[in-house]
Amino acid sequence: MNAVNSTPVGTVSPxxxxxxxxxxxxFLREVERRSGAPVSACFQCHKCSSxxxxxxxxxxxxxxxxxxxxxxxxxxVLESEAIWSCASCEACTARCPMGIDIAAxxxxxxxxxxxxxxAIADTRGSSFNRAFLTSVRWHGRVFEAGMMxxxxxxxxxxFSDMEKLPKMLAKRKLSFLPHFSRSARQVRKxxxxxxxxxxxx
Amino acid sequence: MKYAFYPGCSLESTAWDFDKSTRALCKALNIELIDVPDxxxxxxxxxxxxxxSLAVALPVINLxxxxxxxxxxxxxxxxxxxxxxxxxxxxxxxxxxxxxxxxRITEKPYDGSVKxxxxxxxxxxxxxxxxxxxxxxxxxxxxxxxxxYGCLLSRPSEVVAFDDSEHPTCMDDLVKAAGAQAVDWPFxxxxxxxxxxxxxxxxxxxxxYRLLSMAHRAGAExxxxxxxLCQLNLxxxxxxxxxxxxxxxxxSTWERGDSDVPDIPVVYITQLLGLALGLKPDxxxxxxxxxxxxxxxxxxxxxx
Numbered sequence: 001m002n003a004v005n006s007t008p009v010g011t012v013s014p015x016x017x018x019x020x021x022x023x024x025x026x027f028l029r030e031v032e033r034r035s036g037a038p039v040s041a042c043f044q045c046h047k048c049s050s051x052x053x054x055x056x057x058x059x060x061x062x063x064x065x066x067x068x069x070x071x072x073x074x075x076x077v078l079e080s081e082a083i084w085s086c087a088s089c090e091a092c093t094a095r096c097p098m099g100i101d102i103a104a105x106x107x108x109x110x111x112x113x114x115x116x117x118x119a120i121a122d123t124r125g126s127s128f129n130r131a132f133l134t135s136v137r138w139h140g141r142v143f144e145a146g147m148m149x150x151x152x153x154x155x156x157x158x159f160s161d162m163e164k165l166p167k168m169l170a171k172r173k174l175s176f177l178p179h180f181s182r183s184a185r186q187v188r189k190x191x192x193x194x195x196x197x198x199x200x201x
Numbered sequence: 202m203k204y205a206f207y208p209g210c211s212l213e214s215t216a217w218d219f220d221k222s223t224r225a226l227c228k229a230l231n232i233e234l235i236d237v238p239d240x241x242x243x244x245x246x247x248x249x250x251x252x253x254s255l256a257v258a259l260p261v262i263n264l265x266x267x268x269x270x271x272x273x274x275x276x277x278x279x280x281x282x283x284x285x286x287x288x289x290x291x292x293x294x295x296x297x298x299x300x301x302x303x304x305r306i307t308e309k310p311y312d313g314s315v316k317x318x319x320x321x322x323x324x325x326x327x328x329x330x331x332x333x334x335x336x337x338x339x340x341x342x343x344x345x346x347x348x349x350y351g352c353l354l355s356r357p358s359e360v361v362a363f364d365d366s367e368h369p370t371c372m373d374d375l376v377k378a379a380g381a382q383a384v385d386w387p388f389x390x391x392x393x394x395x396x397x398x399x400x401x402x403x404x405x406x407x408x409x410y411r412l413l414s415m416a417h418r419a420g421a422e423x424x425x426x427x428x429x430l431c432q433l434n435l436x437x438x439x440x441x442x443x444x445x446x447x448x449x450x451x452x453s454t455w456e457r458g459d460s461d462v463p464d465i466p467v468v469y470i471t472q473l474l475g476l477a478l479g480l481k482p483d484x485x486x487x488x489x490x491x492x493x494x495x496x497x498x499x500x501x502x503x504x505x
Contacts, residue, residue: 053408054408085397087396088246088352089356089392091352091356106250110250110251111250111252111253114251122400125250128396130251132245133247133251133255136244157400161399167491168215171437171491172489173214173437179213179214182239183262186241194254194255194258194306195252197302198253
């Protein structure tokens, strides 16, 4: 980690090292089952980390996360900032020699972190997801202005991008009227059922 | 040629110029687009990071609608919609459990047979570069263009790729067909930060600066994209990306001596081809760009 954090690119300061908890042997099985990715096949070649565009911004690199999952270090992984820094670009998935869908593992970890409702390192990512999906649920499509307002309420990240608002409007990139799909009701139903389906997994 | 068209939410708002230019270009090339009736959002990144069942069901609803309207192929312009629709198809076709789950959620069967195509794929593989070259009326002579493909059109290759996933060339071929010069550069499929744009703007600005700086050093005067998020992150956020670049990449790093990147227009491939075909800037929504591409339009109109 020192090599990574000594670069001027990174904005993440190294965490104080702590004793890894070996508490959860079921963690690896759960991640593998839900993501469908054979995390136990990882042999630490670090190809995922070396190609990761946000690696310098992460407190744990993707290969380190794979290792920690294998060690059953649930808290370290689910409380990391790294799972919220992932941009889902899938470079790791495309290049993993063992065919591990690392991006899908990251998705699973984000879901598990939200389900657990404890100590999410960066709530802006999960707030954005919630605001976006709420908008889709209501309108069937994304209503940007409403979604941004909701995001700011949930995340309390009030001031970011406010200076961009006039330009957004001038360029007609933001509308104050929602775009409704006539299938909005069907979408609401699909949301309810999808939530039930997720509980069964 | 006739396709069902799935515009997606970005094309209704932040990327309205991509919508306008795609429709104008397709009209000029005799490609008929019929909107998927009452389409709904594909769920994008928030769905696949929050609820795996929803991430398949939302695209499936749209594919069912296209099928019910009698189409066997759906065309998308947005790279994210494209990737989500392709991924849902891939899952439905390869995992019976996913197919059954999607059916339970949408209350309708779906056989996974509707083909999802990206506009680039259709331009290069259905219409053909040669056909497009024939119709170029205002060649963009001498314009040096970096083609930026991003993530979602390239990875993972078994699901989305219609070109090489690490070194794609289809957009370069279109750039050459438009009479411009395609510059070779190493960041064709690097990530722009995508949806971190809102939750982690600093990350996106740093990644944007790296891309802009590399394109500049490769000699590009213009970047051409086929994704609404790539365009937003590189164009709309370009002024901040450059400011951030000066702070994050001091002269001692590999980006050495190059903090001063000029304004680089970032246009959609549909806008660039539209100009070469002689369409008016207004018809292509060039006024939506933050970094003006008027110089390119004037050069195309007057012939350099």
